[in-house]
Amino acid sequence: MNHNAIVAIYQYEMARFFRTLLQSFISPVVSTSLYFVVFGAAIGSRIEEVEGVSYGAFIVPGLIMLSVMQQATSNASFGIYFPKFIGTIYEHLSAPIDFLEITIGYVGAAATKALFIGVVILITAGFFVDLQIQNWPAMIAFLILTCISFSLLGFIIGIWAKNFEQLQLIPLLVITPLVFLGGSFYSISMLPPAWQTVAYFNPVVYLVSGFRWSFFGMSDVPVLISLGAIAGFTALGLAVVAWIFRTGWRLRQ
Template sequence: MNWTAIWAIYRFEMARFVRTFLQSIISPVISTSLYFVVFGAAIGSRIDEVDGISYGAFIVPGLIMLTVMTQAISNASFGIYFPKFIGTIYELLSAPISFAEVILGYVGAAATKSLFIGVMILITATFFVDLTVQNWPAMLAFLVLTCTSFALLGFIIGIWASNFEQLQLVPLLVVTPLVFLGGSFYSISMLPEFWQKVALFNPVVYLISGFRWSFFGMADVPVMVSLLAIAGFTALCVLTVWWIFKTGWRIRA
């Protein structure tokens, strides 16, 4: 394993993160604060508690998941697309490094960025609501797995995209709606029975449910099912990236 190459890619991507401090860190924190103000004031005044949990605290895991997913995809997709756009990806492909080392560098950096932002939002939430985490190891496990899996998804999107508009297509038209419909701001048990069954086909439900369980000890679906869902999604993304590098799809052409 060429750790020097991995570190070089990782350090380059993290340097870009620092250069865009306002966009990368301040913007998500401000957006999250606005969610607390709007949802806490508008909806929280009508919904005091959900399953014995104050509504303001209840939406924290959903807000973290929403931001972490979109940030992981955005950072990873742009990180690999930009070398394609300016042509420097051929230097990367001709370097004596394996595809695994390329993935570790780019995906590792994107996952680290989104993890840092997730922690920042968690800290910000404590200024608005009384929040406790019942199971820190589970919370960190779900957070790291989500950051990693969606960074892998972003890496795939960055390779697939042929222009900058396509980089935002999946996050805006697929991921964000799935998060909003996946119980980020409500429990699916509050839905009519038919729509509860429909919601179970939304993969994001399992991520948010498991992550919320680590905070409050309550979940819409069994925790082991949530873990299997995120593990399966991560494995699928890894296999897809392996196939991309094996075939050279959208890389060598």
């Protein structure tokens, strides 16, 4: 394992993040505040509690998942796409490092950025609602696995994309709708039976449900299934990345 290569890639990506730290810090705080104003005040006045939890607190795990998934995907996709765009990706491919070291560097940096945003949103939420976390180890595990898995997804998108428009296509048209329809701001049990069945085909449901369980001890699906889903998603992402580097798909063109 070439640790120097991993550290070099990781530090380069993190340096780019810290150059825009103020923007990266303020944006999630403002967005979270707006969500609490819109959903917490407008909808919360009509839905005071969901399964014994105040609506303002109930949406916190969904807000964190929404931002973490978006940030992890966008940071990882741009991180690997830009070297493709300017041609420096060939330096990585010709250097004495393998795909795993490249992946750890880029995905690790993107996951760290998303984790930072998640913590910022969690702290911000504490100013709006009385938030209690019942299972800290489970919350941290779900948060880290989500950061890693969606960073892997973003890494794949960055390799697949041929231009900046494609880079934003999947996050905007796929990930964001899945998060909004994945029980981020409501419980799946509130849906009609037919729509509940449809919702269970949405993979984000399992991530949000497991993450919410770590806060309140309540979930729409069994927590072990949620944990298995996020672990399987992570393993699938690693397998796809390994295949990409083995075949050179979209890398050597």
